[in-house]
Structure formats: structure tokens, C-alpha cells
Amino acid sequence: xxxxxxxxxxxxxxxxxxxxxxxxxxxxxxxxxxxxxxxxxxxxxxxxxxxxxxxxxxxxxxxxxxxxxxxxxxxxxxxxxxxxxxxxxxxxxxxxxxxxxxxxxxxxxxxxxxxxxxxxxxxxxxxxxxxxxxxxxxxxxxxxxxxxxxxxxxxxxxxxxxxxxxxxxxxxxxxxxxxxxxxxxxxxxxxxxxxxxxxxxxxxxxxxxxxxxxxxxxxxxxxxxxxxxxxxxxxxxxxxx
Amino acid sequence: xxxxxxxxxxxxxxxxxxxxxxxxxxxxxxxxxxxxxxxxxxxxxxxxxxxxxxxxxxxxxxxxxxxxxxxxxxxxxxxxxxxxxxxxxxxxxxxxxxxxxxxxxxxxxxxxxxxxxxxxxxxxxxxxxxxxxxxxxxxxxxxxxxxxxxxxxxxxxxxxxxxxxxxxxxxxxxxxxxxxxxxxxxxxxxxxxxxxxxxxxxxxxxxxxxxxxxxxxxxxxxxxxxx
Amino acid sequence: xxxxxxxxxxxxxxxxxxxxxxxxxxxxxxxxxxxxxxxxxxxxxxxxxxxxxxxxxxxxxxxxxxxxxxxxxxxxxxxxxxxxxxxxxxxxxxxxxxxxxxxxxxxxxxxxxxxxxxxxxxxxxxxxxxxxxxxxxxxxxxxxxxxxxxxxxxxxxxxxxxxxxxxxxxxxxxxxxxxxxxxxxxxxxxxxxxxxxxxxxxxxxxxxxxxxxxxxxxx
Numbered sequence: 001x002x003x004x005x006x007x008x009x010x011x012x013x014x015x016x017x018x019x020x021x022x023x024x025x026x027x028x029x030x031x032x033x034x035x036x037x038x039x040x041x042x043x044x045x046x047x048x049x050x051x052x053x054x055x056x057x058x059x060x061x062x063x064x065x066x067x068x069x070x071x072x073x074x075x076x077x078x079x080x081x082x083x084x085x086x087x088x089x090x091x092x093x094x095x096x097x098x099x100x101x102x103x104x105x106x107x108x109x110x111x112x113x114x115x116x117x118x119x120x121x122x123x124x125x126x127x128x129x130x131x132x133x134x135x136x137x138x139x140x141x142x143x144x145x146x147x148x149x150x151x152x153x154x155x156x157x158x159x160x161x162x163x164x165x166x167x168x169x170x171x172x173x174x175x176x177x178x179x180x181x182x183x184x185x186x187x188x189x190x191x192x193x194x195x196x197x198x199x200x201x202x203x204x205x206x207x208x209x210x211x212x213x214x215x216x217x218x219x220x221x222x223x224x225x226x227x228x229x230x231x232x233x234x235x236x237x238x239x240x241x
Numbered sequence: 242x243x244x245x246x247x248x249x250x251x252x253x254x255x256x257x258x259x260x261x262x263x264x265x266x267x268x269x270x271x272x273x274x275x276x277x278x279x280x281x282x283x284x285x286x287x288x289x290x291x292x293x294x295x296x297x298x299x300x301x302x303x304x305x306x307x308x309x310x311x312x313x314x315x316x317x318x319x320x321x322x323x324x325x326x327x328x329x330x331x332x333x334x335x336x337x338x339x340x341x342x343x344x345x346x347x348x349x350x351x352x353x354x355x356x357x358x359x360x361x362x363x364x365x366x367x368x369x370x371x372x373x374x375x376x377x378x379x380x381x382x383x384x385x386x387x388x389x390x391x392x393x394x395x396x397x398x399x400x401x402x403x404x405x406x407x408x409x410x411x412x413x414x415x416x417x418x419x420x421x422x423x424x425x426x427x428x429x430x431x432x433x434x435x436x437x438x439x440x441x442x443x444x445x446x447x448x449x450x451x452x453x454x455x456x457x458x459x460x461x462x463x464x465x466x467x468x
Numbered sequence: 469x470x471x472x473x474x475x476x477x478x479x480x481x482x483x484x485x486x487x488x489x490x491x492x493x494x495x496x497x498x499x500x501x502x503x504x505x506x507x508x509x510x511x512x513x514x515x516x517x518x519x520x521x522x523x524x525x526x527x528x529x530x531x532x533x534x535x536x537x538x539x540x541x542x543x544x545x546x547x548x549x550x551x552x553x554x555x556x557x558x559x560x561x562x563x564x565x566x567x568x569x570x571x572x573x574x575x576x577x578x579x580x581x582x583x584x585x586x587x588x589x590x591x592x593x594x595x596x597x598x599x600x601x602x603x604x605x606x607x608x609x610x611x612x613x614x615x616x617x618x619x620x621x622x623x624x625x626x627x628x629x630x631x632x633x634x635x636x637x638x639x640x641x642x643x644x645x646x647x648x649x650x651x652x653x654x655x656x657x658x659x660x661x662x663x664x665x666x667x668x669x670x671x672x673x674x675x676x677x678x679x680x681x682x683x684x685x686x687x
Binding site: 244303304306307308309310311312313315316319320321322323324397401402403404405406407415418428429431433435436439440443444 | 491502527530531532533534535536538539543546548561616620624625626627630631638641642645650651652655656658659662663666667670
């Protein structure tokens with residue numbers, strides 16, 4: 001059984017069918033890059049896996065937890081998959097440390113001391129142990145995004161969804177975030193990332209999904225997808241036409 | 242609660258209510274038009290007026306915004322005659338409403354003007370427009386367009402506040418309600434009906450102001466209608 | 469021409485102003501409590517709650533405060549109790565303030581970026597937890613300046629309670645005028661006292677707002 005099973009998922013916004021039957025199975029430890037033009041449905045797919053969008057048809061399950069639109073199932077699912085956003089979405093009224101502690105304490109009811117120790121550990125892991133008491137507006141974009149990663153990791157998810165996590169960053173800050181992601185990948189974390197960083201996708205990912213008009217247009221190991229694209233759409237996307 | 246509601250008096254007294262509605266509407270129209278005009282003039286004075294005028298306008302705006310309308314009304318109607326300035330109830334009511342809306346209008350319009358990029362004014366000047374022309378076309382109209390919703394709400398607030406003019410015996414809608422309750426001893430019913438009428442007036446006035454907005458600012462109107 | 473010195477006038481007015489202050493505080497605090505309850509109904513997940521609060525706000529913002537005072541005064545009287553003016557004044561002003569405060573605060577809650585909801589959802593928080601730990605703490609911060617600003621409206625609103633016979637600053641002004649026949653002086657002083665009560669509130673609201681905007685720019 002795969003870790004994440006996405007089966008025939010369809011999603012419609014009004015008349016606009018954004019996802020037209022998506023099938024992807026993700027094995028534990030896989031790092032998957034989802035690429036495609038804007039509007040191809042890649043972000044929507046990621047948001048569906050986390051229950052931020054409801055799906056109209058099909059099914060999604062993560063380690064046996066089924067995506068169902070009720071609070072209990074959603075919570076169970078979200079405890080298994082963490083999500084990192086393009087805009088970081090740190091809580092601006094809390095310090096970096098408190099950002100990482102909050103959900104542990106209120107969702108998992110972890111005692112304060114334990115949550116604090118975990119927060120310290122996770123901030124260390126993303127290289128920001130010294131920023132425990134800094135507020136988000138005192139951090140650079142790259143640092144904020146790393147705190148967001150630490151915040152998700154503190155919930156000990158079995159997979160992470162990354163939604164264009166470097167797109168809002170200044171170019172010189174992209175690498176510090178990607179380095180953290182690479183580190184996670186090498187430690188065996190299952191990752192699903194929507195990204196525009198093609199080189200990163202080629203170097204780090206186990207598989208690449210090319211989405212086009214709401215469908216999985218091509219899927220395969222990066223060597224294949226990038227070196228020998230089969231469809232004109234992917235060729236065009238990669239700038240080979 | 243042993244009380245039987247009785248709205249039978251409506252049959253006899255509806256002309257009184259109608260007259261009251263007429264006065265309230267008249268006060269609102271005059272107060273609205275002149276009040277907004279005064280607000281525009283004051284906003285101009287604060288933005289571009291001569292240096293000596295600005296502190297005076299600021300003092301006026303702050304004084305009005307930080308005292309109750311009722312006291313402004315009493316001061317004008319009862320106090321000003323001491324200075325030889327006499328007027329009847331309706332004139333006093335109108336003056337008080339204009340002065341009141343003028344101050345709030347000034348503040349609202351000023352906020353709209355402050356949001357206008359500085360370059361706009363320079364662009365106007367570079368095209369050879371006079372200060373007044375620039376103010377009118379480049380600063381004021383876009384500012385008004387921006388703050389029209391806020392200004393509309395303020396006009397509705399002034400209309401509702403006009404209920405207080407009954408206290409200087411201006412014969413508005415509230416005055417009519419007071420009159421009816423003193424004759425029929427049906428206080429609750431009289432004020433209940435009057436309150437509903439005010440609610441209807443507020444809804445209508447809001448619609449009217451929206452329409453006015455569409456007419457004076459057609460570009461915005463087209464956009465919001467398309468939505 | 470009258471036996472009243474300016475000091476007499478001022479003293480009497482200041483004594484009455486105490487009641488303006490008391491009524492303002494009671495109305496504001498009471499309005500805040502009711503307004504908070506309405507806010508939770510408004511932004512809650514039910515269907516009836518939001519509809520009720522919408523209608524409530526529409527009615528209280530769409531009718532004169534003076535009418536609300538009359539209805540409270542005569543409406544409470546229908547229950548056969550002899551309604552003192554202070555009670556009707558307090559009830560009406562609390563309900564009226566609640567309508568405005570709940571609208572102000574709703575705006576603040578809605579101003580919180582959608583990403584905050586999504587991030588807290590993705591961490592597994594439920595609606596109540598999101599509100600309690602993520603949304604409200606932020607909304608509260610931006611709510612302070614407009615809330616302080618609204619307190620000025622409450623102080624000014626209390627003047628209308630003089631019409632149903634509550635003796636506060638405005639009513640005292642009328643009483644003193646009737647005794648001294650010096651309306652210009654008396655209402656002038658009354659206005660100044662209101663100004664002294666309201667202006668510091670207006671000014672601090674402005675200053676708080678400016679501070680908040682500066683803080684925002686640093687983000």
C-alpha cells in the first residue's frame with residue numbers, strides 16, 4: 001500500500017474544472033516535484049491533499065487516513081501531513097519559538113516544557129536555534145520560511161506538502177530554504193512539492209509530475225522527464241521548443 | 242404583560258406623520274447638499290488653503306466632532322441670539338446639520354485626498370492647470386469617488402441624528418411622534434411606527450446615495466454594476 | 469443680572485458631568501460585552517446566528533438612537549414596571565453600542581489574512597482553537613484604535629438621554645439655562661466639557677492608529 005493514494009480526484013470551481021481525474025501514488029520516502037504552468041491545477045491538488053479544498057470526486061488517503069470533509073477526519077489527516085505555504089503564514093503575534101509550540105500544545109495537548117524542547121530542536125534543525133525569541137517581522141523571508149518548516153515538522157508529520165515555498169523569496173534567499181528541504185529529503189521525509197526550481201527538482205526528486213490542464217500529463221524519474229519529454233506541452237514548458 | 246397594542250390612531254394621524262416625514266426629508270436634503278459642500282470647502286482649505294485658515298478649520302472640525310449634535314443645536318438656537326443672531330427652528334436645525342456634516346465631511350474627504358498620490362498634483366500642474374483646476378479635477382473628484390461610501394454613511398448618520406431637532410420644536414418626524422403620543426397616550430406604538438419609518442428612510446437614502454454615486458462617478462459605477 | 473456666578477454654573481455642570489461619565493462607561497462596557505457575544509454569533513458557523521446579527525445591526529444602525537431611547541423607555545414600561553430614566557438610557561445605549569462595536573470588530577476579524585486560517589488549519593487546529601489562539605489575538609490588536617474612536621460616539625450619544633429625562637451634562641445645561649437665562653455661556657461651557665471628555669479619546673485613537681500603521685509597514 002502506498003503512503004499517499006490519490007485516486008481519480010476531481011475538483012471544480014464553478015464551471016471551471018481544475019482537476020480532471022488525478023491519480024498519483026506516493027511511496028514512503030519519495031520526493032515528488034509537481035511542475036506545470038500556472039492554472040494547471042498543481043497548487044489546487046496540494047491544497048486538496050491537506051483538506052484546504054474539498055474534492056468533488058475521487059478519494060485521497062494518507063497512511064490509511066481517508067480525506068473526508070468532517071472535523072475529526074480532517075484533523076487526523078492534517079496530523080499526518082504538514083503544509084508549507086508560499087507566503088510563510090507565520091503567526092505574526094507570536095515569536096518563532098511560540099509559532100512552533102502553539103499547535104503542539106493546543107492540538108496535541110503536549111505539555112509546555114516538552115513543546116518548548118521540541119520547538120528548540122526543530123528550530124536548530126533548520127538552523128535557527130538562536131532566533132527562538134524573534135518575531136516574524138524581525139526575520140528575513142528565508143528565515144520565516146524555515147521557521148514555517150520547523151513549525152510543520154514539530155507536529156511530526158509523515159509527509160510534507162510544499163506549495164511554491166521559494167516563490168515569494170528574494171533570489172539570494174532561495175538556497176537556504178532549499179538546503180533545508182534537501183536535508184529533509186536525505187533523512188527520508190516524504191515530500192510533495194509544487195515548485196519552479198527545475199534544477200532542484202532534477203537533483204533531489206525521485207519523481208517529477210508534469211501537470212497540464214488539470215491532468216497528470218507526464219510522470220517519471222527526473223532524468224526521463226527532463227531529458228526526454230514525450231509530449232510537445234512538456235517540451236514547450238521546459239523551453240525546448 | 243397586560244397591554245393591548247392599538248394602532249387605530251394611525252387612521253387619524255397619518256397626515257401628521259406625513260408632514261413630519263416631509264420636514265425630515267427636507268432637512269436631510271438641504272443639510273446633505275450644503276454639508277457636503279462645506280466639507281469640500283474645508284477639505285480644500287486644509288489641503289491647499291492659506292496658512293492662517295488651516296488652524297481655524299482644524300479647530301472647527303475638532304470642536305464639532307467632539308461635542309454632541311444636541312448641544313450644537315442648543316447653542317445655535319438658544320445661545321446665538323445673545324450675539325444678536327436669531328433664526329427660527331428650521332433655520333437653526335438646518336444650520337446645525339450643515340455645520341455638523343461639514344466637519345465630518347471635511348475629515349472624510351481629507352482622508353481621501355491624502356490617499357491621492359503626490360505625483361497627481363504635479364502632473365496637473367505640469368499640464369498648465371491652475372491650482373483650483375488641479376484641485377477640482379485631479380485631487381477632489383478621485384478623492385470623492387474613493388470615499389463616497391464613507392460619506393454616504395455619514396449622511397445617513399446625520400439624517401438619523403436629525404431626530405434631535407424636535408427638541409427645539411422643529412416639526413420633523415420625531416416631533417410628529419411626540420405630538421401623536423401626547424394626544425393618544427399611545428407612546429410605544431407611536432415611536433414604534435416612527436422608528437420603522439426612519440428605518441425605511443435610511444434604506445431609501447442609502448439607495449439614493451448609491452445612485453448619486455453612479456451618476457457622478459460613472460466610471461466607478463460601471464465597474465461596480467458589472468460586478 | 470442673575471445670582472449665579474460662572475463658578476456656580478461650572479460647578480453644577482461638572483457635577484452633572486459625572487453622570488455622563490458613568491453612563492458612558494456603563495454603556496461602553498455593556499456594549500462591548502453584548503457586542504462580543506453578537507460577534508461570535510456573526511462569525512460563527514451556524515446559519516441563524518449571522519442572519520440575526522445582520523438584522524440586529526441593520527435595525528440599530530438604521531434608526532435614530534433617540535427612537536431607541538424612547539422605545540426602551542416606553543417599551544419597558546409596557547411590562548408594568550415604572551422605568552427610571554437611567555435604566556432605559558443604559559439599556560438603549562448598551563444595545564446601540566453593541567451593534568456598532570460588533571460591526572467594527574467583524575471588520576477586524578475579516579481583515580486577518582486568509583493564510584492565517586489556512587496555516588492553522590493545516591496544523592490541525594479546529595475552529596475554536598484558530599479563533600482563540602490565531603485570529604482573535606491579531607484582530608484585537610487592530611481593533612483597538614477604532615474601538616477607542618467609537619467610545620467618543622458613546623459619550624456624545626449619552627447627551628440624547630437628557631430627552632427621556634436622565635439628568636446628565638446636557639440636561640443639567642438645560643436646567644441651569646432655565647435658572648440663569650444665559651444659554652450662550654451655559655451651552656458654551658457644556659460644549660467645552662464634552663470636548664474635554666471626547667478630544668483625548670479621539671486623539672488617542674488617531675495616535676494608536678498611526679502607531680499601528682507604522683508597525684504594519686515594518687512587516
